[in-house]
Amino acid sequence: MTNRLELLPAVDVRDGQAVRLVKGASGTETSFGEPLAAALAWQSAGAEWLHLVDLDAAFGTGSNRELLREVTGRLDIKVELSGGIRDDESLAAALATGCTRVNLGTAALESPEWVAKVIAEHGDQIAVGLDVVGTTLRGRGWTRDGGQLYDVLARLDAEGCARYVVTDVNRDGTLTGPNLQLLRDVCAATDRPVVASGGVSSLDDLRAIATLVPEGVEGSIVGKALYEQKFTLEEALEAVSR
Ligand SMILES: O=C(O)c1ccccc1NCC(=O)[C@H](O)[C@H](O)COP(=O)(O)O
Numbered sequence: 001m002t003n004r005l006e007l008l009p010a011v012d013v014r015d016g017q018a019v020r021l022v023k024g025a026s027g028t029e030t031s032f033g034e035p036l037a038a039a040l041a042w043q044s045a046g047a048e049w050l051h052l053v054d055l056d057a058a059f060g061t062g063s064n065r066e067l068l069r070e071v072t073g074r075l076d077i078k079v080e081l082s083g084g085i086r087d088d089e090s091l092a093a094a095l096a097t098g099c100t101r102v103n104l105g106t107a108a109l110e111s112p113e114w115v116a117k118v119i120a121e122h123g124d125q126i127a128v129g130l131d132v133v134g135t136t137l138r139g140r141g142w143t144r145d146g147g148q149l150y151d152v153l154a155r156l157d158a159e160g161c162a163r164y165v166v167t168d169v170n171r172d173g174t175l176t177g178p179n180l181q182l183l184r185d186v187c188a189a190t191d192r193p194v195v196a197s198g199g200v201s202s203l204d205d206l207r208a209i210a211t212l213v214p215e216g217v218e219g220s221i222v223g224k225a226l227y228e229q230k231f232t233l234e235e236a237l238e239a240v241s242r
Pocket residue numbers: 010011012020024051053055058059082083084105129141142167171172173174175197198199200221222223224225
């Protein structure tokens with residue numbers, strides 16, 4: 001684990017476009033244009049990671065697989081691929097893009113035996129997204145309840161899960177700030193690195209997340225704040241560099 005907070009600018013793709021949702025809800029999209037243009041802009045600005053999401057695959061409304069493969073192939077930086085990775089076929093396609101790791105969501109809740117198998121097979125290439133409301137997990141593009149956070153966390157820890165991407169669904173895409181207490185609580189419950197996701201609105205939010213690095217927060221995904229130009233990626237990287 002590094003001492004500096006890693007930043008993962010997000011490109012969430014729906015129907016071929018980069019979009020942002022409010023609270024992860026289908027139908028709340030604001031479009032921000034070409035995914036490849038956004039990804040290349042973050043790379044040029046100094047990003048070391050991209051968090052790239054196929055929202056159609058997550059919601060079961062289609063697939064942007066070819067587009068995500070093209071975007072990943074055009075980048076030199078590390079890519080975390082998310083959305084609708086739920087079985088051997090979708091996992092193989094995701095890993096074949098050359099991404100650095102994938103983020104499993106629904107599958108971790110609905111197919112625990114498969115997830116245990118792929119964690120054993122792929123190790124550090126598998127992260128699990130813990131998308132929560134209170135301490136209840138949400139699956140299937142965040143439309144169904146999926147069990148209790150700390151029960152699932154204990155199970156995944158025992159199976160050797162390498163890392164968690166933790167999202168407070170009610171903060172996601174709202175620019176209302178990260179749920180720092182949730183991040184602290186998850187870090188206290190696991191010795192695995194945690195990637196924070198959802199709600200970042202300001203450089204102070206990123207500085208606040210960065211104070212949790214000693215507790216186990218490794219990185220932060222940033223979406224809407226960058227698209228709405230609350231700050232630039234260069235400013236964000238500078239803010240967490242010390
Ligand atoms: O990551 C997923 O698989 C996913 C599935 C369904 C709905 C949303 C999903 N991800 C959203 C994100 O990862 C956001 O880009 C990220 O939380 C950034 O949020 P914000 O900074 O609040 O815009």
